[in-house]
Amino acid sequence: MCGIVGAIANRDVVPVLVEGLMRLEYRGYDSAGIAVVEKDDVRRVRRTGRVSEMESAAKAEGFSATLGIGHTRWATHGGVTENNAHPHISHGVALVHNGIIENHEAQRERLSALGYTFESQTDTEVIAHLIHHHMKAGADLLQALQKTVGELHGAYALAVISKDDPNRMVAARMGCPLLVGLGDGENFVASDVSAIVSSTRSVMFLEDGDTADLSREGVRLFNAEGAPIEREVKQSGVSLASLELGPYRHFMQKEIHEQPRALSDTVEGIVDANAFEVSLFGENAETVLRDIEAVQILACGTSYYAGLTARYWIESMVGIPCAVDIASEYRYRDVVANPKQLIVTISQSGETLDTMEALKYAKSLGQDRTLSICNVPESAIPRSSKLVFYTRAGAEIGVASTKAFTTQLVALFALSCVLAKMRGKLGAEKEAECIEALRQLPGSVQHALNLEPQIINWSERFAPKQHALFLGRGMHYPIALEGALKLKEISYIHAEAYPAGELKHGPLALVDSDMPVVVIAPNDSLLEKVKSNIQEVRARGGEMFVFTDADSQFTESEGVHIIRTPRHVGILSPIVHTIPVQMLAYHAALAKGTDVDKPRNLAKSVTVE
Structure with a gap:
């Protein structure tokens, strides 16, 4: 700051x-x-x-x-x-x-x-x-x-x-x-x-x-x-060009639309090699990553939500425990240290003070297997870590993070694949599928960007609202968290996110016709559960705004509005479904007339506690 x-x-x-x-x-x-x-x-x-x-x-x-x-x-x-x-x-x-x-x-x-x-x-x-x-x-x-x-x-x-x-x-x-x-x-x-x-x-x-x-x-x-x-x-x-607006109204808009290129640049090394090579994370990555027993992710804000998404990938694909802590909390609790645990810090700027201090604390406990995922070369956190993965998102000027978040997700997915491969849990066929998914990802994100006209229509309904609720399940719950954060950051609409299954444990009391409910509902194994949660909201008069996939067999009806991405992209679906919630927040802020790039009380690089 x-x-x-x-x-x-x-x-x-x-x-x-x-x-x-x-x-x-x-x-x-x-x-x-x-x-x-x-x-x-x-x-x-x-x-x-x-x-x-x-x-x-x-x-x-x-x-x-x-x-x-x-x-x-x-x-x-x-x-x-x-x-x-x-x-x-x-x-x-x-x-x-x-x-x-x-x-x-x-x-x-x-x-x-x-x-x-x-x-x-x-x-x-x-x-x-x-x-x-x-x-x-x-x-x-x-x-x-x-x-x-x-x-x-x-x-x-x-x-x-x-x-x-x-x-x-x-x-x-x-x-x-x-x-x-x-x-x-x-x-x-x-x-x-x-x-x-x-x-x-x-x-x-x-x-x-x-x-x-x-x-x-x-x-x-x-x-x-x-x-x-x-x-x-x-x-x-x-690049000087990356610091200029060009034809865009705001840096946030520019950075949302730069995501296909940013993702392509970030996965370039993987796609070109046609393999998840351990050297993606540094020259001595083989030594650092060998025989790790667990992963501890430390991050703040949007980067923390990237870590929450990665937990699903790591535990599912690698089969080892993954804990995700808010960095400012981790450093002030008595941690049970594990020298065979990989400490992963995530920071767009590489200078986030809470994350830096959490890393120092982890290392002071003898946990020196450290990996930084960062967007800024030579910043402090990468310099303090044994391994580094640079996301190659380019300069991000807008205070509300967009392309940094999606490229962090790609980096964490690559880490999951590398660890799975090292443990013999990513065979050649599955590795080829994951690489192909990364190859197709920039195109899938561009398809999601093409939904912008429909999202603009939704944003006009959100602008006069005071509150909103975001729901997701499984690895899409963190995307609901990210959507709520984006909306409140730049439009100042109070927004909260919950796992959809938690509705009946309290948040359902908030639902009425004045609180829009945004649902992340891809065509995955939890879709039928999400549909049941939607019925709970409709029964209480709530208005639903559902982001789903083309093949999800949702039916639009009174009080249930649907925007469909072109197709379900499987394990990388959280990245694609991030795009619509970013655009919803951006256009709701435009409709309200707030300062999109410089929201009140916030700044981009948080270098104070």
Whole structure:
């Protein structure tokens, strides 16, 4: 959450900062601001609301400088006000911060006793005052930063400039993503490579405890002990086209329609090899995956629902137990550790703090067989895992995840097949069937996308509603959960999901003519059970919206509306049935007039607890 960009160059960096913040706005959009060193002074402009409002103010005030930092905020400490917006300044020291400082109250008391006054409610302002305090005592900017971070407890990514050191920018990282971009006579910092990709593709990813000293001529890195270090320079493959809307109205719409390509790219290695090879998950995957006794999946939000789906595949195909935990809960319970258990972490960004901390906890218990499923190369969680599967979904800008979710499902299905094959439970004929299913999957998803006109008609019925219920059974229950999450995320319609068999154990009391009930009802072994559950709803006056398959022999009637996918695709049906619930949420939000890509109170990359 929140976005950082900074630049030092021989050109005006204000356009670089503004463009970077525009690209980072998906990480937070409560407020935005920039600070620059100009004529031996620090100038700052901040605005609540979107980056465009801050940009207009910066233009009106004639901002231009060769050194500056910027920030787009998702509020944690302190409300959405201009005083709480970043950058924060203390006597000519300006900084931007992502993360949470856990000991900020103690530091605030200490600094107040030293005579510092506070203008904001944030935890960030204490950092600016601490840096100034150390500079006042004789430290230079880098030394002051290094002394300051040694006094902080919590998570942070920091970029700092000072009027007293106009040819330098310093940065630090602990628990929140931060990278350094390398240019010709100019250098950058950012929380995401998308912020600086127009200026450079050469980047270094900072590790926890690192500090960086940037000038126009070069970059120096130091570890937590202050010793000089080097980090590998990577070439970013982020496509500028993936960061632009093109012909679409919203990034969410674009990303929904990119799913056939994203899925095709993700399964390419499997289809080309015509086999589920253990090397899909890394060079030493054979060693890590051999003789595992169980799988533990750790994830949050949409990624957690992907894990719930995978549990059905793993236990059915592989025949070993699979547990799925919300990462933020797993790390705070007494876990019964099993060194022969595979720990699978799932994160679109690879920086989800709760998932990262859950992974650390699992490893601290001696569970070092670790696999990360992620969409962002070189992010923190993959770097901390022995095995990695990159989903190749491409940049996902919309806050509500779409193509990241379906490609995560493909990765988890591939894992299920590899484990089954290693245990002798996936024969040649069955393996060929699964590969063919993956080969056909992008086409099946495209057929589901073609249902959009029918779904638009449904969405107009949903827009005026206050509540909705989603039902599914078996491996489609997690898809009902995902559908409910999508609807409430972007349309603000309260939605809940239940296993259809649970209706009579409580939720049926909620059903009336004002609560639409969405049912995921593919033509599988549980279809007749789902039909019985639908009758329970109809008997109470509920209005049904059923996503099913062409051959399911459902009959549309009063109060029962049906949309059919072209055919049942078997074991990969959860992926195909995800598409209609994504589109239903998107078009319901359009009908309500909400901000689809930037829903209230949410941000894309969750790097705080």
